[in-house]
Amino acid sequence: MTLHDSYDPDNIFAKMLRGEVPCVKVMEDDVALAFMDIFPQAEGHTLVVPKDVEARNLLEMPDDKLGPYMQRVQAVTRAVEKALKPDGIVVTQFNGAPAGQTVYHLHFHIIPRREGESLRRHADGGPADTDSLKGIADRIAAFL
Ligand code: AMP
Numbered sequence: 001m002t003l004h005d006s007y008d009p010d011n012i013f014a015k016m017l018r019g020e021v022p023c024v025k026v027m028e029d030d031v032a033l034a035f036m037d038i039f040p041q042a043e044g045h046t047l048v049v050p051k052d053v054e055a056r057n058l059l060e061m062p063d064d065k066l067g068p069y070m071q072r073v074q075a076v077t078r079a080v081e082k083a084l085k086p087d088g089i090v091v092t093q094f095n096g097a098p099a100g101q102t103v104y105h106l107h108f109h110i111i112p113r114r115e116g117e118s119l120r121r122h123a124d125g126g127p128a129d130t131d132s133l134k135g136i137a138d139r140i141a142a143f144l
Contacts, residue, residue, distance in 0.1 A: 002096065003057065003059065003095060003096040004059075004060070005056065005104075006077070007009060007054035007055070007056055007060075007105075008104060009054070011014050011104050011105050012103055013047075013049045013101055013103055014037065014105055014107035016033065016049075017033055017049065017051060017105075018038050023036070024038075024130060024133040024134055024137050025137065025141075026046055026076060026079075026137045026141050027075075027076060027079075027141060027144045029072070030051065030058075031050065031051060031065075031068045031069055031071075031072055032048050032049060032050050032069055032072035032073075033048070033049050033051060033075045034046055034047065034048045034049075034053060034072065035047055035137070036128070036133040036136060036137050037109070038127045038128060038133070039120075039122075039123050039124060039126075039127060039128070040128050040133075041109075041111050041115070041118070041119045041120045041121070041122060042112055042113060042117065042119060042132040043084070043136065044080055044083075044084045044086070044110075044111075044112040044136055044140070045109065045110070045111045045112070046076055046080060046109075046110040046140065047094065047107045047108070047109060047110070048069075048072055048073045048076050048107060048108045048110065049105055049106065049107045050065060050069040050106055052065075052108070053065055055100065055105070055106040056104040056105065056106065057093075057094075057095040057096065057104070057106055058063035058093055058095055058106060059095060060106070061106055063074075065074070066067040073091065073108045073110070075144060076110055076140070076144070077091055077110050078088055078143070079140045079141070079142075079143035079144045080110050080112055080140055081112075082135075082141040082143040083140045083143050084112050084136070084139065084140070086112030086114055086125055087113060087114050087115045088112075088113040088114075089110060089111065089112055089113060090109065090110075090113060091108055091109070091110055091111075091120055092108065092109045092111070092118075093106070093107065093108045093109065100122060102122075102123045115116065140144065
């Protein structure tokens with residue numbers, strides 16, 4: 001996969017947006033869907049994906065949709081802070097496989113960080129327990 005390639009409408013996030021694949025939802029409106037990362041790098045690791053775009057990465061995001069989408073990223077980040085009270089929060093995004101991207105529909109990662117706690121590996125390890133992810137998602141959603 002290079003930085004620019006055709007958008008695959010059957011990528012897993014596109015399937016989630018169409019309701020064909022389940023996710024542990026945090027919020028959804030007409031602009032974005034936020035859900036828990038199934039391989040969390042830290043407790044509360046949340047992903048925010050834009051709706052109604054075929055953007056594989058940030059470079060391909062239409063200008064007019066970027067602002068509203070980033071407002072959702074910020075709103076979810078604020079909710080993560082209020083709900084989980086971390087010491088810091090990583091908000092990040094990868095463009096292309098060499099940069100670490102594994103799913104080719106634009107998304108931002110929101111990863112709470114705690115003093116002295118190391119980050120788990122990216123998109124790796126066993127999937128988190130769905131019930132515990134639901135509990136965290138509910139706590140974050142309470143601030144949205
Ligand atoms: P990236 O590597 O930046 O493209 O990020 C993709 C993210 O999606 C990784 O952090 C994965 O853990 C996460 N992921 C992959 N499949 C799922 C899934 N079914 N539900 C939730 N998160 C997923």
